[in-house]
Amino acid sequence: GDSVTQMEGPVTLSEEAFLTINCTYTATGYPSLFWYVQYPGEGLQLLLKATKADDKGSNKGFEATYRKETTSFHLEKGSVQVSDSAVYFCALSDGGTASKLTFGTGTRLQVTL
Amino acid sequence: EAQVTQNPRYLITVTGKKLTVTCSQNMNHEYMSWYRQDPGLGLRQIYYSMNVEVTDKGDVPEGYKVSRKEKRNFPLILESPSPNQTSLYFCASSPAQGRQPGRQYFGPGTRLTVL
Numbered sequence: 296g297d298s299v300t301q302m303e304g305p306v307t308l309s310e311e312a313f314l315t316i317n318c319t320y321t322a323t324g325y326p327s328l329f330w331y332v333q334y335p336g337e338g339l340q341l342l343l344k345a346t347k348a349d350d351k352g353s354n355k356g357f358e359a360t361y362r363k364e365t366t367s368f369h370l371e372k373g374s375v376q377v378s379d380s381a382v383y384f385c386a387l388s389d390g391g392t393a394s395k396l397t398f399g400t401g402t403r404l405q406v407t408l
Numbered sequence: 409e410a411q412v413t414q415n416p417r418y419l420i421t422v423t424g425k426k427l428t429v430t431c432s433q434n435m436n437h438e439y440m441s442w443y444r445q446d447p448g449l450g451l452r453q454i455y456y457s458m459n460v461e462v463t464d465k466g467d468v469p470e471g472y473k474v475s476r477k478e479k480r481n482f483p484l485i486l487e488s489p490s491p492n493q494t495s496l497y498f499c500a501s502s503p504a505q506g507r508q509p510g511r512q513y514f515g516p517g518t519r520l521t522v523l
Contacts, residue, residue: 299450327510338412338498338514339451384450388510395441395466396510400450 297322301385301399308375308406316370316402318359318385326387328352328361328368329396333382342370342383375406410435412515414499420521421489429484429518431499438504440482441466441512442474444495451498457482459504489522496520 302317320326327346331339343352348363357372368385385399412433421427433440441456443466453466457476471493473485482501486493496519500512 329510336516338516339500339512340514341511344510386510395453395456396451396512398450398452400448 297326297387297389297397299385299387299397299399301383301402303402304382305403305405308404310377310406310408311374312406314370314372314375314379314404316383316385316404318368318370318399320366320368320385320387322366322387322389322397324389326389328359329386329388330357330359330368330370331384331386331398333384333401335381339384375404377406377408380404380406410513412499412501412513414497414515414518416518417516418519420523422523423490424488427486427489427520429486429497429499429520431482431484431515432480433482433499433501433513434480435501435503435513436479437501437513438479439502439512440476441500441502442472442482442484443498443500444468445498445517446495454484454497489520491522494520494522 298321329344330342332342333339343354345352345361351360359370382401382403384401386396415430438459442454443451445451452468455474457463499515502512
């Protein structure tokens with residue numbers, strides 16, 4: 296079945312540092328890939344997405360590129376802020392069962408001054 | 409404002425006492441889903457519904473029931489809760505397949521503790 300693997304957290308960075316959160320996936324066919332973010336005490340919200348190979352999703356300074364050859368969708372940001380502290384989930388949708396999402400385990404990011 | 413609402417936000421109960429967590433969306437979405445979030449396991453789907461009166465099991469349906477009598481509501485029912493159902497629960501909705509594949513709108517979560 297489909298699966299998503301994320302790097303273990305927590306990740307602790309100083310403000311303005313570069314961020315990478317690794318995500319790899321296993322799926323049949325051509326899934327769509329997503330990053331969702333969960334701020335403290337809130338539900339998940341979509342951060343960015345990519346629907347086909349070599350697509351780059353971007354939002355709020357975050358980027359991720361759909362790499363079919365390495366089955367990866369790593370999240371990057373050039374300069375993190377304290378307000379980016381949250382849990383980040385990589386997810387895929389195989390387009391089969393409606394909008395079913397398969398999530399990774401989540402990576403907690405803590406940004407300090 | 410487009411949103412998914414859940415009630416209650418926090419609930420402490422005892423083993424075996426039936427409970428219902430409500431979920432409502434105001435976006436006229438066809439698809440609704442329930443997830444549980446546990447440390448180290450991410451989000452796992454419990455049940456989903458493609459439309460009114462159409463529901464199906466997700467990855468971890470044991471011990472849960474759902475119903476979809478109206479398009480906007482999708483309650484989660486625990487007939488006889490047990491301590492292993494202590495978790496953070498999220499309801500989500502999305503438009504029908506094809507319009508926004510994989511794009512789901514999440515509620516704020518319900519933290520359930522079963523003693």
